[in-house]
Amino acid sequence: xxxxxxxxxxxxxxxxxxxxxxxxxxxxxxVLPDKSTKNVLNATVVAVGPGGRNQQGEFVxxxxxxxxxxxxxxxxxxxxxxxxxxYYLFRDSDILGKWQE
Amino acid sequence: xxxxxxxxxxxxxxxxxxxxxxxxxxxxxxVLPDKSTKNVLNATVVAVGPGGRNQQGEFVxxxxxxxxxxxxxxxxxxxxxxxxxxYYLFRDSDILGKWQE
Amino acid sequence: xxxxxxxxxxxxxxxxxxxxxxxxxxxxxxVLPDKSTKNVLNATVVAVGPGGRNQQGEFVxxxxxxxxxxxxxxxxxxxxxxxxxxYYLFRDSDILGKWQE
Amino acid sequence: xxxxxxxxxxxxxxxxxxxxxxxxxxxxxxVLPDKSTKNVLNATVVAVGPGGRNQQGEFVxxxxxxxxxxxxxxxxxxxxxxxxxxYYLFRDSDILGKWQE
Amino acid sequence: xxxxxxxxxxxxxxxxxxxxxxxxxxxxxxVLPDKSTKNVLNATVVAVGPGGRNQQGEFVxxxxxxxxxxxxxxxxxxxxxxxxxxYYLFRDSDILGKWQE
Amino acid sequence: xxxxxxxxxxxxxxxxxxxxxxxxxxxxxxVLPDKSTKNVLNATVVAVGPGGRNQQGEFVxxxxxxxxxxxxxxxxxxxxxxxxxxYYLFRDSDILGKWQE
Amino acid sequence: xxxxxxxxxxxxxxxxxxxxxxxxxxxxxxVLPDKSTKNVLNATVVAVGPGGRNQQGEFVxxxxxxxxxxxxxxxxxxxxxxxxxxYYLFRDSDILGKWQE
Numbered sequence: 001x002x003x004x005x006x007x008x009x010x011x012x013x014x015x016x017x018x019x020x021x022x023x024x025x026x027x028x029x030x031v032l033p034d035k036s037t038k039n040v041l042n043a044t045v046v047a048v049g050p051g052g053r054n055q056q057g058e059f060v061x062x063x064x065x066x067x068x069x070x071x072x073x074x075x076x077x078x079x080x081x082x083x084x085x086x087y088y089l090f091r092d093s094d095i096l097g098k099w100q101e
Numbered sequence: 102x103x104x105x106x107x108x109x110x111x112x113x114x115x116x117x118x119x120x121x122x123x124x125x126x127x128x129x130x131x132v133l134p135d136k137s138t139k140n141v142l143n144a145t146v147v148a149v150g151p152g153g154r155n156q157q158g159e160f161v162x163x164x165x166x167x168x169x170x171x172x173x174x175x176x177x178x179x180x181x182x183x184x185x186x187x188y189y190l191f192r193d194s195d196i197l198g199k200w201q202e
Numbered sequence: 203x204x205x206x207x208x209x210x211x212x213x214x215x216x217x218x219x220x221x222x223x224x225x226x227x228x229x230x231x232x233v234l235p236d237k238s239t240k241n242v243l244n245a246t247v248v249a250v251g252p253g254g255r256n257q258q259g260e261f262v263x264x265x266x267x268x269x270x271x272x273x274x275x276x277x278x279x280x281x282x283x284x285x286x287x288x289y290y291l292f293r294d295s296d297i298l299g300k301w302q303e
Numbered sequence: 304x305x306x307x308x309x310x311x312x313x314x315x316x317x318x319x320x321x322x323x324x325x326x327x328x329x330x331x332x333x334v335l336p337d338k339s340t341k342n343v344l345n346a347t348v349v350a351v352g353p354g355g356r357n358q359q360g361e362f363v364x365x366x367x368x369x370x371x372x373x374x375x376x377x378x379x380x381x382x383x384x385x386x387x388x389x390y391y392l393f394r395d396s397d398i399l400g401k402w403q404e
Numbered sequence: 405x406x407x408x409x410x411x412x413x414x415x416x417x418x419x420x421x422x423x424x425x426x427x428x429x430x431x432x433x434x435v436l437p438d439k440s441t442k443n444v445l446n447a448t449v450v451a452v453g454p455g456g457r458n459q460q461g462e463f464v465x466x467x468x469x470x471x472x473x474x475x476x477x478x479x480x481x482x483x484x485x486x487x488x489x490x491y492y493l494f495r496d497s498d499i500l501g502k503w504q505e
Numbered sequence: 506x507x508x509x510x511x512x513x514x515x516x517x518x519x520x521x522x523x524x525x526x527x528x529x530x531x532x533x534x535x536v537l538p539d540k541s542t543k544n545v546l547n548a549t550v551v552a553v554g555p556g557g558r559n560q561q562g563e564f565v566x567x568x569x570x571x572x573x574x575x576x577x578x579x580x581x582x583x584x585x586x587x588x589x590x591x592y593y594l595f596r597d598s599d600i601l602g603k604w605q606e
Numbered sequence: 607x608x609x610x611x612x613x614x615x616x617x618x619x620x621x622x623x624x625x626x627x628x629x630x631x632x633x634x635x636x637v638l639p640d641k642s643t644k645n646v647l648n649a650t651v652v653a654v655g656p657g658g659r660n661q662q663g664e665f666v667x668x669x670x671x672x673x674x675x676x677x678x679x680x681x682x683x684x685x686x687x688x689x690x691x692x693y694y695l696f697r698d699s700d701i702l703g704k705w706q707e
Binding site: 174197 | 255257258
């Protein structure tokens with residue numbers, strides 16, 4: 001994880017994730033052009049916000065934590081580019097699941 | 102159930118299900134092409150999330166549990182492919198009913 | 203009521219109903235083609251879910267019970283086919299009224 | 304009021320009404336074709352449901368009662384035909400006003 | 405105010421108003437055709453409902469009372485014709501303001 | 506401020522404002538045609554309503570008061586003409602900011 | 607920060623920001639035309655409102671404060687021009703994250 005991204009604190013229930021590396025060769029060893037590969041749905045949580053607010057205005061903590069391996073939905077999220085690397089911000093409630101160790 | 106899927110924990114009120122096997126021959130024994138068969142609406146619950154949050158931010162448990170046989174709506178759900186098998190994530194409230202033993 | 207349908211428990215505020223038999227002859231005795239007859243709006247309740255949840259996450263019981271004769275709206279509901287018979291699932295709040303004995 | 308309609312109990316905040324008879328002749332005595340006459344907006348309440356539910360799941364009684372003369376909105380309502388007579392179901396909150404005796 | 409309109413009680417937060425008379429001549433004395441004149445936005449309150457309901461199902465009184473001179477929005481409201489006179493029903497919250505004496 | 510406008514009391518969380526005079530000459534002294542000039546976004550508050558209602562039906566006071574200089578959004582608001590002068594009604598929550606003295 | 611902008615107090619949960627200066631030359635020194643450069647997503651908070659209101663009508667403070675360096679979403683916000691400088695107003699909940707010192 002690069003230096004700048006460490007300083008980014010997501011707000012509310014936003015979760016900053018880094019997708020797993022794309023598989024760029026087939027099992028048979030053929031190199032895949034970048035466009036032909038779909039978004040990788042597995043990602044590592046880099047940082048989480050303090051949580052969204054309930055109707056009393058109190059923070060409700062996120063359900064994932066930095067380091068968690070999560071399953072992302074196919075669409076959505078805000079793409080960021082920090083130090084030439086791609087990151088994504090998702091709302092906590094849009095993350096589908098997490099992978100147990 | 103394969104190894105990887107066991108490690109997936111759905112978040113919030115999401116329910117991970119595996120549809121029953123498709124009927125690929127008619128009662129008369131004719132083999133059906135895959136495209137002509139509709140989605141199977143019966144499924145087995147594989148894993149459930151901790152539940153959605155109410156307005157106080159507390160978790161409201163899901164109404165189904167792993168092993169339950171459930172009736173799915175015709176549309177909706179997130180399709181996943183884990184270890185070359187298809188699974189689906191549905192919100193607890195979208196599941197129509199469950200089959201008593 | 204067939205065997206399989208007895209084992210189906212609707213979830214939340216869903217109500218499983220069976221429509222009254224379609225009138226397939228006119229009063230004068232003419233046989234009506236199946237397509238010309240509208241959906242029958244009267245139905246018998248077969249099973250009810252535990253009820254929807256209020257904002258505290260508690261179940262609010264359905265306003266009908268198995269055996270009730272109810273009046274359905276013209277549109278809506280989920281059609282199911284169980285053991286070659288048609289059933290419908292409606293949300294409790296979509297049922298227009300019930301017929302007193 | 305015919306026999307069958309007496310047995311219909313509206314659910315939630317639904318109100319069963321019977322519109323006043325349509326005026327089918329002009330003041331000058333000309334007979335009007337049925338299509339040229341608009342829906343009559345005045346109606347008599349035949350039956351009322353127990354009321355809608357508030358956020359705690361408690362019933363909030365309807366604001367009209369059987370026998371009330373009410374003013375209906377121009378559009379909306381569910382049309383029913385019971386024993387060859389037309390009735391309408393409206394949500395309590397869609398009824399515009401009531402006529403004092 | 406004619407006899408019939410006195411007997412109409414608006415329901416919920418509805419307010420029955422009578423618009424001020426349309427100005428049908430210009431300041432210079434030219435008679436304006438009826439179509440060229442816009443709706444008059446000032447009106448007198450004729451009757452008010454008991455008020456809308458809050459989340460506990462209690463009535464919240466209307467903010468205007470019979471006799472108040474009010475400012476209406478350009479669009480909206482239900483037009484009624486009672487004894488050959490035009491009246492309008494507006495929701496209390498759609499009325500823009502009232503004119504102090 | 507003319508006489509009639511003083512008597513207008515906005516309802517709920519509405520705020521009556523008068524926009525600052527339009528700049529009709531450029532800095533270089535060229536006269537601008539009326540159509541070429543945009544709406545002025547700065548305005549003076551003329552009157553405020555008692556406030557909107559919260560879920561308990563209580564009034565929540567407006568965040569501005571008569572005499573405040575405010576910043577309006579580019580679109581929205583109800584235009585009024587009183588005694589040949591233009592005024593605007595905005596919801597309190599649509600006003601972007603206020604200018605400190 | 608110029609004089610006039612210091613006097614602007616955002617209302618509710620609005621946050622006044624000034625975007626970082628646009629990069630107008632490439633790393634190789636080529637001057638970029640103004641149109642070819644995207645909006646800068648990093649900004650400095652200039653002023654914050656008292657916060658939005660919760661359902662009880664109480665203010666919920668903003669999650670950023672003047673001087674904070676924040677990450678803006680690609681779209682949205684109200685553009686203002688004060689003393690020939692561009693500023694933007696964003697709702698607190700639309701700001702994606704903040705940069706730690």
